[in-house]
Amino acid sequence: MKVVHVAVAVIERENGDICIAKRADHQHQGGLWEFPGGKVEAGETITQALQREIHEELGIDVLAHSPLISVRYRYTDKHVLLDVHRIHQFEGEPHGKEGQPVVWCPKSQLKNYEFPAANKGILNALILPKQVAILDPISNEQVEYLTQSYAPDELVIYVRDENKSEFLTQLSDLKDKGYPVLQKNDPLMAHLTSAQLNSLEDRPDVIWLSASCHNEAEIEKANALEVDFIFISPVQVTPSHPGGDVLGWDKFQELAELAHMPAYALGGVDMQDMEHALALGAQGIAGIRAFKAE
Numbered sequence: 414m415k416v417v418h419v420a421v422a423v424i425e426r427e428n429g430d431i432c433i434a435k436r437a438d439h440q441h442q443g444g445l446w447e448f449p450g451g452k453v454e455a456g457e458t459i460t461q462a463l464q465r466e467i468h469e470e471l472g473i474d475v476l477a478h479s480p481l482i483s484v485r486y487r488y489t490d491k492h493v494l495l496d497v498h499r500i501h502q503f504e505g506e507p508h509g510k511e512g513q514p515v516v517w518c519p520k521s522q523l524k525n526y527e528f529p530a531a532n533k534g535i536l537n538a539l540i541l542p543k544q545v546a547i548l549d550p551i552s553n554e555q556v557e558y559l560t561q562s563y564a565p566d567e568l569v570i571y572v573r574d575e576n577k578s579e580f581l582t583q584l585s586d587l588k589d590k591g592y593p594v595l596q597k598n599d600p601l602m603a604h605l606t607s608a609q610l611n612s613l614e615d616r617p618d619v620i621w622l623s624a625s626c627h628n629e630a631e632i633e634k635a636n637a638l639e640v641d642f643i644f645i646s647p648v649q650v651t652p653s654h655p656g657g658d659v660l661g662w663d664k665f666q667e668l669a670e671l672a673h674m675p676a677y678a679l680g681g682v683d684m685q686d687m688e689h690a691l692a693l694g695a696q697g698i699a700g701i702r703a704f705k706a707e
């Protein structure tokens with residue numbers, strides 16, 4: 414089936430509210446809410462498509478945008494590539510130029526609206542931070558460094574260290590302060606190793622589920638289980654595995670696009686790679702060394 418390339422705009426106003434519109438009943442996925450946008454025409458750049466569609470649908474001018482997430486999604490009747498961009502700057506007041514209802518919605522309320530299935534990853538991309546610090550091993554020094562360097566909404570803390578029992582007080586402290594703490598087999602926010610991911614038939618019953626992926630097959634599996642976010646690794650050579658096979662950034666981008674959910678770049682990446690990773694559609698970067706005090 415031909416893939417329909419779609420330019421999608423997440424328009425954010427100063428107070429953080431997001432602009433959503435209701436799709437007309439006769440349209441594909443009709444009656445559901447959407448982020449405004451439409452098909453990229455032949456010969457158009459993504460910027461041109463965003464500007465044209467948003468002007469046609471909402472009557473506003475897009476002035477600045479940056480990539481949020483790309484999602485390839487196969488509906489039974491249509492294959493789409495949603496190229497989703499955050500609009501930081503625009504001129505005019507959005508209104509439904511095609512008669513469609515348009516509302517400003519606080520981020521925390523988006524979950525109360527019904528969107529097409531492909532949008533789940535977009536909603537998670539809007540909530541998740543750019544940084545995932547992997548604690549392996551966990552130490553008091555690193556926990557202190559992280560809490561001093563990042564606010565609770567800027568960081569997911571993934572405790573990969575299996576010998577964490579002496580740190581349980583520090584971990585519950587972190588949670589009390591509002592930091593999301595990801596652990597293997599946690600009832601709220603659980604992580605799956607790729608081996609666990611491969612062996613599962615159904616999604617475990619947790620609020621947030623993440624997984625480690627290294628190839629297409631694992632990403633398809635994460636899509637099938639509706640995992641909320643993934644780590645794609647190894648992107649680059651790491652000092653601990655200098656001779657190993659790595660994906661490289663091109664392959665990372667291809668895999669991230671195949672993933673329905675936000676993807677963090679992991680393995681041989683540090684904070685200096687952030688801009689590059691974001692430009693390729695990454696949610697951000699995950700790492701051990703990148704989140705340690707020098």
Ligand SMILES: Nc1nc2c([nH]c(=O)n2[C@@H]2O[C@H](COP(=O)(O)OP(=O)(O)OP(=O)(O)O)[C@@H](O)[C@H]2O)c(=O)[nH]1
Pocket residue numbers: 417419420421440441442446447448449450451452466491493495529530531532
């Ligand atoms: N604009 C938009 N399209 C989405 C979203 N989610 C999603 O799956 N899609 C799918 O992307 C495809 C293209 O979007 P569209 O119907 O807005 O395209 P368009 O503005 O050119 O519309 P038209 O063909 O009705 O003139 C549709 O199949 C739609 O179901 C979303 O959040 N926003």
Ligand SMILES: [Mg+2]
Pocket residue numbers: 449450451452470
């Ligand atoms: Mg449209």
